[in-house]
Amino acid sequence: MRLRRPEDFRRVRTGGRSWAHPLFILWRLPNGGAVTRIGIAASRRVGNAVERNRARRLLREAMRHLYHQVTVGWDIVLVARSTLLKTDEREVEVALSTVLERAGLLTVNDASSCQASGV
RNA sequence: UGAGUAGGUCGGGGGAUCGCGGCUUGGCGGGGUAACCCGUGCAAGGCGAGGAAAGUCCGGACUCCACAGGGUACGGUGCCGGGUAAUUCCCGGGCGAGGUGACUCGCGGAUAGGGCCACAGAAACAGACCGCGUCGCCACUCCCUUCCCUGCACAGCAGGGCUAUGGUCAGGACGACGUAAGGGUGAAAAGGUGGUGUAAGAGACCACCGGCGUGCCGGGUAACCGGUGCGGCCAGGUAACCCCCACCGGGAGCAAGGCCAAGCAGAGGGGAAAGCUAUACGCUGGGGCGCGGCCCGUGCCCUCUUCCUCGAUGUCUGCGAAUGAUGUCGUCACAGUGUGACGUCAUCGGACUCAGAGGGGGAAGCAACCUUCGGGUAGGCUGCUGGAGAGAGCGGGUGACUGCUCUCCUAGAUAGAUGAUCACCGGGCCACUGGGUGAAUGACCCCGGUCAGGAACCCGCAGUGGUCAACAGAAUCCGGCUUACAGACCGACUCAGGCC
């Protein structure tokens, strides 16, 4: 599920914890439900419209591959940085999985982690 | 072959797997008698970014608000004609400038008026610093003359002097006038050349050239062009300064606008028709009576929230004197189980008087609504994609463009959909290999060819490997402009060189 309303983004950004990475910043906040909700943001500092779309799509594709390994019940906001434009999807996916692990959001699952590293 | 000019087209292709957003159909769930509607971690089918989607610079469509008409203000456009829904766009033409040329660039008015033109320069729009002249004045320099001194043997001559006389050719100073040829300054300086002319000069005059204004004739829808006559040198730049002339323009923008849900806090101003209209005080007004001869003044009383008007010696309620009716009781008279009179009490009626209340219509007031400021919401639906639409054919037009016919349907997101991975084909560039054309050179026939040979260069035909692939993402829609852009292709034209 995606986060769409501006107040949801505000809530996660003000009430949640964050982890920074050279490629992006991750915020998370428990939502009290049984679903994982993802929001992706790219400011004008990232670049023009094409570059912002590119950054968003990379993050969304990486998150799609890792979605079922994420512990349920959290709202997650990913903020893109301009370094994303120089990388490809696999690097983003590896970086995202390590940051998710540091944030304690990965459900420990041997099969899925092997799949994640093997893709 | 080289160098250019203007224009047009394209913006990699088709696949596999996993995903994304609409639409249609079908499942599933809900509602409903039904038609059908709503929802969806579902399935299938089909669709899914651009030539600039960008900048938001013009012009329209559409929506809301305002709106008799005209003028002014403000803004825009600006050679002429045409195209178009419209334009600051496009097409054709005119003039000027640049280029050998293809071609490119520019465009109202500076004698309608105002302002400005720094510094420099005499002067920046009409002027005189130097200069060139004429005249006057001075007598400074020089010259001449007179005078004085010295010498020569003195008629005179020579030299010198002059704060001493006169003259005025020349120079100089000053003043007045003429002049604009020349000088210098500046971004810009008052038509050019030659002559006549003059005190000096000057379009002052003349010839030619250039420019301007204007009349006529001819061509053209027009801008304008050609011819011809006249005037006359008219005399700077700036209108992306004000301005003049002609034409155009109401304002805001899809976050417009409409509907629903949720939520908050009202205040000021204006206010049509219909509807509704309470209390108190004061002022004003109205009515009645009295006094003074009248106008009028004054005193008292009554009346309505306030004012106007209609109607009213009226209506209703209450108190109640005189008086009337009935009844009880008493007294008297007549008279005789009664009648009458008077008195008292009770009940009923009650003119007039007194006290109180009141009608119909209109205006003020309340109020729907509008507006200004303030407060609240940032959720959903709609607008929302079929249109000045695209392609082809046949016509019209020099062209922009346009008429008819046929065919086609081609994104609608809203933290905002096109992505990830994999190879394949195609393109540019580079390297290597192969191939083609083929010089030097050699041989043969013979005054020019044939055969061998294989360098450098060129081509990029074939193969292999590597590498590169831009600018950029719809947000109401459309027509233009501007800006960004790797590269590829198409035909047209010009100039130069070579060959036939």
Place this chain on the structure above:
RNA sequence: GCCCCCAUCGUCUAGUCUGGUCUAGGACACAGGCCUUUCAAGCCUGGUACAUGGGUUCAAAUCCCGUUGGGGGCA
């Protein structure tokens, strides 16, 4: 998305409307020197800017057009 506004030394600004005297002024900051035992303060000196590309004009920070960057408003 739609509609406005702005850009001048390192920073804050004047000048722009009405072009010239702008080699662009001021304050703070910076560098050097004087003063002081030293620091601060004070005094003197210096360097440092018209966002960018064109156009109009004799001349542009100023007027016109494009580009870039920044800011704001609109249910």
